[in-house]
Amino acid sequence: MVTSADLTKPHMWFPFARAMKRKIIYHCGPTNSGKTYNALQRFMEAKKGIYCSPLRLLAMEVFDKVNALGVYCSLLTGQEKKQVPFSNHVACTVEMVSTDDLYDVAVIDEIQMMADSCRGYAWTRALLGLKADEIHMCGDPSVLNIVRKICSDTGDELHECHYGRFKPLVVEAKTLLGDLKNIRSGDCVVAFSRREIFEVKLAIEKHTDHRCCVIYGALPPETRRQQANLFNDQDNEYDVLVASDAVGMGLNLNIRRVVFYGLTKYNGQKNVPVPSSQVKQIAGRAGRRGSIYPDGLTTTLHLDDLEYLIQCLKEPFEEVKKVGLFPFYEQIELFAGQLPNLTFSQLLEQFRENCRLDGSYFFCQHDHIKKVANMLEKVKGLSLEDRFNFCFAPVNIRDPKAMYHLLRFASSYSQNLPVNIAMGMPKGSARNDTELLDLETRHQVVSMYLWLSNHFKEETFPYVKKAEEMATNIAALLGQSLIKANWKPESRQMRKPKPEGKKSEEGDGDEKPSYERPRSIAKLFDR
Numbered sequence: 327m328v329t330s331a332d333l334t335k336p337h338m339w340f341p342f343a344r345a346m347k348r349k350i351i352y353h354c355g356p357t358n359s360g361k362t363y364n365a366l367q368r369f370m371e372a373k374k375g376i377y378c379s380p381l382r383l384l385a386m387e388v389f390d391k392v393n394a395l396g397v398y399c400s401l402l403t404g405q406e407k408k409q410v411p412f413s414n415h416v417a418c419t420v421e422m423v424s425t426d427d428l429y430d431v432a433v434i435d436e437i438q439m440m441a442d443s444c445r446g447y448a449w450t451r452a453l454l455g456l457k458a459d460e461i462h463m464c465g466d467p468s469v470l471n472i473v474r475k476i477c478s479d480t481g482d483e484l485h486e487c488h489y490g491r492f493k494p495l496v497v498e499a500k501t502l503l504g505d506l507k508n509i510r511s512g513d514c515v516v517a518f519s520r521r522e523i524f525e526v527k528l529a530i531e532k533h534t535d536h537r538c539c540v541i542y543g544a545l546p547p548e549t550r551r552q553q554a555n556l557f558n559d560q561d562n563e564y565d566v567l568v569a570s571d572a573v574g575m576g577l578n579l580n581i582r583r584v585v586f587y588g589l590t591k592y593n594g595q596k597n598v599p600v601p602s603s604q605v606k607q608i609a610g611r612a613g614r615r616g617s618i619y620p621d622g623l624t625t626t627l628h629l630d631d632l633e634y635l636i637q638c639l640k641e642p643f644e645e646v647k648k649v650g651l652f653p654f655y656e657q658i659e660l661f662a663g664q665l666p667n668l669t670f671s672q673l674l675e676q677f678r679e680n681c682r683l684d685g686s687y688f689f690c691q692h693d694h695i696k697k698v699a700n701m702l703e704k705v706k707g708l709s710l711e712d713r714f715n716f717c718f719a720p721v722n723i724r725d726p727k728a729m730y731h732l733l734r735f736a737s738s739y740s741q742n743l744p745v746n747i748a749m750g751m752p753k754g755s756a757r758n759d760t761e762l763l764d765l766e767t768r769h770q771v772v773s774m775y776l777w778l779s780n781h782f783k784e785e786t787f788p789y790v791k792k793a794e795e796m797a798t799n800i801a802a803l804l805g806q807s808l809i810k811a812n813w814k815p816e817s818r819q820m821r822k823p824k825p826e827g828k829k830s831e832e833g834d835g836d837e838k839p840s841y842e843r844p845r846s847i848a849k850l851f852d853r
């Protein structure tokens with residue numbers, strides 16, 4: 327009889343933080359209301375501070391901004407480690423938060439991500455475990471009640487600062503009437519698949535004088551920033567942005583109007599309406615205090631989507647009842663002791679089925695981890711801990727090439743051989759979508775190599791310098807390719823024949839397979 331795995335009372339997993347009287351300040355409000363700005367003021371004033379970001383890109387933005395303001399700040403993400411001498415501040419991604427170091431001030435941005443089905447555990451761990459006298463959390467009101475409950479469990483003192491948008495977000499009722507020719511300078515068209523992003527870019531550049539920048543999940547942070555800067559810069563003809571929901575967080579963009587190309591997306595089984603919280607987050611990127619468009623507008627391409635947009639923006643934030651948890655390695659190890667003959671993937675499944683949780687928590691999804699764990703079963707000689715850690719490597723599990731390289735890295739590592747990159751530098755920028763997809767994969771592979779070198783014995787990954795160089799060069803090639811991109815998009819699986827009738831599993835790189843809208847792009851111009 328397997329004793330259950332106990333994940334109850336997670337606040338007791340951090341006795342040191344429990345011994346502190348922490349002051350928690352919740353900067354609560356909609357997008358573009360000054361939450362992060364105010365929290366960063368306290369971060370910069372502190373003797374020792376940590377800023378926890380939802381995205382590498384945002385960590386890089388804060389790293390640049392804070393250093394430019396004369397506060398020495400280091401950068402720590404899964405892939406990047408930039409140690410600034412004499413720095414007492416660090417900007418990091420939330421998964422990299424240290425719950426050992428002591429801080430005066432900590433900032434946890436986008437705290438509502440505690441409810442995220444896959445990554446929520448990282449925010450929960452940061453809130454429960456950070457050893458900081460003062461913790462500033464920024465986010466929307468959806469997790470306010472559960473944060474109140476958690477703070478009463480931890481005994482911390484909670485202060486709430488409520489914010490309103492600097493300028494109200496206005497819905498434009500006339501929409502684009504289904505015609506992309508009505509696009510205007512400063513517009514950001516939001517589509518939920520990589521294929522549509524390139525189709526929209528192609529169509530706009532073919533039928534109007536506007537040039538488009540693009541931002542989507544599979545692009546490296548440096549390339550997203552390059553595209554964002556190109557769009558923000560008023561002295562060039564790139565005055566329209568076409569983006570996925572990757573634009574929803576972090577980037578400071580001069581967007582006048584957010585135009586939703588559609589408001590449904592494929593959730594792995596079927597087309598579903600985009601959740602209202604996500605619609606709000608994305609629409610809220612329009613208009614930004616301090617930008618050239620302080621007034622935010624939003625609308626839809628098609629009239630029949632407008633009603634849903636208005637409904638989403640009106641809807642109050644849905645109260646989150648549970649936040650994510652995921653076991654530490656030690657908890658898995660303890661559980662493994664009772665089930666010595668299971669594979670790691672079976673162990674995870676057993677753990678999830680047998681674990682006990684308090685009512686305020688849920689067990690985060692781990693399809694990604696399971697898929698990698700299954701693939702690594704064929705690699706003998708990996709310890710349980712190494713297997714556990716390899717499963718968190720940032721790999722697009724639907725990209726066979728990327729998965730092959732991860733398998734190769736793990737095999738070399740398991741034989742104590744120096745892990746090499748074994749992938750050449752591409753010759754130049756992409757001339758078609760196949761080559762663009764290849765650049766995306768190559769960047770992901772070197773990015774994974776860097777991540778592994780930061781999480782495993784560094785001497786086993788001796789080509790970090792080369793990987794850093796390749797990552798920079800490939801990101802630059804991607805930027806050049808996007809400026810030229812005037813080709814029809816492929817889907818990732820086009821590189822291997824798709825079984826007849828199967829939906830292409832194409833995503834925007836963050837793996838949301840594409841969906842077929844009732845109208846094809848061509849029809850938009852059948853005038």
Ligand SMILES: Nc1ncnc2c1ncn2[C@@H]1O[C@H](COP(=O)(O)OP(=O)(O)OP(=O)(O)O)[C@@H](O)[C@H]1O
Nearest residue numbers: 356357358359360361362363364464578614615616
């Ligand atoms: N007091 C202020 N003085 C000057 N600029 C400010 C001030 N507060 C906010 N801003 C600017 O307004 C913009 C929006 O602020 P901020 O990024 O803090 O909003 P937010 O609520 O965190 O938005 P989001 O939810 O989108 O992250 C930023 O460009 C920020 O620099």
Ligand SMILES: [Mg+2]
Nearest residue numbers: 361362363464
């Ligand atoms: Mg913010």
